[in-house]
Amino acid sequence: MTNATYQVKGMTCGHCVNSVSTEISGIAGVSDVQVDLASGRVTVTSAAPLDPATVRAAVDEAGYDLADA
């Protein structure tokens, strides 16, 4: 198990949180996604480290952007 934290821009409400969470949860190997709306911080638990590009694509698919690290 590994955890990684990402910063997502533009989430404004619980629906945004759900959209991001749903998309990231769909990535193979992801077992948990925790989103903090106030901070935009998204913590992803996965079986193995994820390709950041995959996470970025999922966030984009949900309609949001990853902040540049």
Next chain:
Amino acid sequence: MTNATYQVKGMTCGHCVNSVSTEISGIAGVSDVQVDLASGRVTVTSAAPLDPATVRAAVDEAGYDLADA
């Protein structure tokens, strides 16, 4: 056909707009709902005038509040 405009508080994104629109669209006799996210203004077209309490209940069900008129 009649139009009425309501002021909804707390919508922050397109998902919020969809939630409010879906709930109000479910009221009997409603044929169109237009939501302006920026202003919070919701214009409802219906076959006959609606009971404001019904609209208030639908907005509440969506998770938002009508501003006091």
